[in-house]
Amino acid sequence: MTKTVSDVICPFCGTLCDDLEVVVSDDGKKILEVLNACAIGNEKFHHAGAEDRPKRPRMQQPDGSYKEVSYDDAVEYTAQMLAKAKKPLMYGWSSTNCEAQSIGHEVAELVGAVVDNTATVCHGSTLIALQDVGIPSCTLGEIKNRADRILYWGCNPAHAHPRHMSRYSIFPRGFFTGKGSQSRKLFVIDPRMSDTAKLADYHFQVEQGRDYELLQAFRTALKGEWLPDTVAGIPKERIYEGAEVLKSGRFGIIFFGMGVTQTRGKNHNIDAAISLTKDLNEYTKFNIMPMRGHYNVTGSGEVLGWQYGFPYCVDLSRGFARYNPGDSSSNDLLVRGEVDAVLTIASDPGAHFPISSVQKIWNLPSVAIDPHITPTTEVSKLHVPVAFVGIECGGNAYRMDNVPIDCRKVVDPPEGMLTDEEFLTRVLKRVKELKGVA
Amino acid sequence: MPKITLNLITGRTIQQGVAMEAGKNHPAYREACGIIELDKADFKRLGAWPNTNVRVNSAHGTVVVKAVPATQGPHPGIAFIPMGPWANRVINPYTYSTGTPTFKGTPIEVEPAQGEVVLDGIQVVYEVVRGGKK
Secondary structure (H helix, E strand, C coil): CCEEEEEECCCCECCCCCCEEEEECCCCCCEEEEECCCHHHHHHHHHCCCCCCCCCCEEECCCCCEEECCHHHHHHHHHHHHHHCCCCEEEECCCCCHHHHHHHHHHHHHHCCEEEEHHHHCCHHHHHHHHHHCCCCCCHHHHHHHCCEEEEECCCHHHHCCCHHHHHHCCCCCCCCCCHHHHCEEEEECCCCCCCHHHCCEEECCCCCCHHHHHHHHHHHHCCCCCCCEECCEEHHHHHHHHHHHHCCCEEEEEECHHHHCCCCCHHHHHHHHHHHHHHCCCCEEEEEECCCECCHHHHHHHHHHHHCCCCCEECCCCCCEECCCCCCHHHHHHCCCCCCEEEECCCHHHHCCHHHHHHHHHCCEEEECCCCCHHHHHCCEEECCCCECCCECEEEECCCCCEEEECCCCCCCCCCCCHHHHHHHHHHHHHHHHCCC | CCCEEEEEEEECCHHHHHHHHHCCCCHHHHHHHCEEEECHHHHHHHCCCCCEEEEEEECCEEEEEEEEECCCCCCCCEEEEECCCCHHHCCECCCCCCCCCECCCEEEEEEECCCCCCCCCCHHHHHHHCCCCC
């Protein structure tokens, strides 16, 4: 008899869907079917049972091949590497649970590491902006029940957060939004006619890299002030019209993504977007929320935040926490050659960092902790496969609106495989021995 | 051979997400991410058929990818490579003191690459880190 596990949390994106149902075999070892998940979430659950998944740590040999080693050897290598390094980089943390993050930070304190998460290539500029100007935000539940003006600025949830629109923003019928999509107006601001833009009531095809100008133009239009004939490729009449529609709503939300954080202007774009939100609050209730990518990148920011006061780029190498993006951020440190060992966990800088940074990881002593084979594991000296958090072990994660949700274990990990938390606990114990800490 | 200049942006696609979760060492990842989406007008300027391999050059590197018609167009003058190691061979790595590289808005030159192959997700990284290629 198969068994169905209900209310499963999807460990893929920041939407952190909590309504999945997973059918598992009667021995509880194999996932047979995944219901309610998007295509990406579905693939993630099924990949946990892949035949070619590595089950034991692998050490790279001089000829480029890999040799299987024991978890004991992997713990020893990792602890020695971190303890010997003057300034190691401990990067990632976004696809694991808060418990593992916390233990990792303890290791980082002992070895004087820089702790950075995937926000550094994603919503890092958002975090800088919200330290500058604050952030008026809300929960996804409030948006479902109240929002009648929805903006997706520089993000494409149809591809990146596939169930976001159906669960929280456009389509659901909420308490005050009983007609679903008919009771809402959707704005999409994107330089492409994206699949999200195809659903929009108002699509502003902004010139790429001119988001800052358009955001400020909306602020100007709200006040009824003068605008040039076109701003960022958009005729002024459309901007004035858009501003009026936004003002006339009862509850609005601006979701924004990489289109504004990774493009020219970066944190200044977000400053302008938050200021637009603030201005809209003169007329109605408006909120703003980053579309966080990894399912627990928000959690990493939270844990770092409450432990050190900063959400990413935390440099512990001087014995106290320093934060200075551009100086203590992973890519800058790697390109300038300022770190002498790299531990990556629950992320894939090999695929998602510029190649100049990946080259530096290849040249350094390095450990990659990840369930998959990825470009990162293949440029690191040691690959430590671990259990999938949210599938093979539980733990806490934070949704994009900072709501903590406990993930569920669905199946057992392969026999003898450690979780992130177990592996880091053993590394911590060994680092304490090496450093002479009781 | 004609060369055209474009503005490169990168980002997620659902095919990229699915292929990534299925394994970045598998051919499906190359099919999903080792591509460049070009507008119809840009294909004409390039003088190439859809689904031919092209070389993308920028001030930061070079990579061979397959040129495919834009799925979320029209966007003349803009090229799109899904996020991944192919895009990261050519994007602008400068962070301008924010920590975040400039993944969107890199000026690129595209030219047909007859006889050249699109490498898989691991080899496209190895070509640079092991092979010393730019």
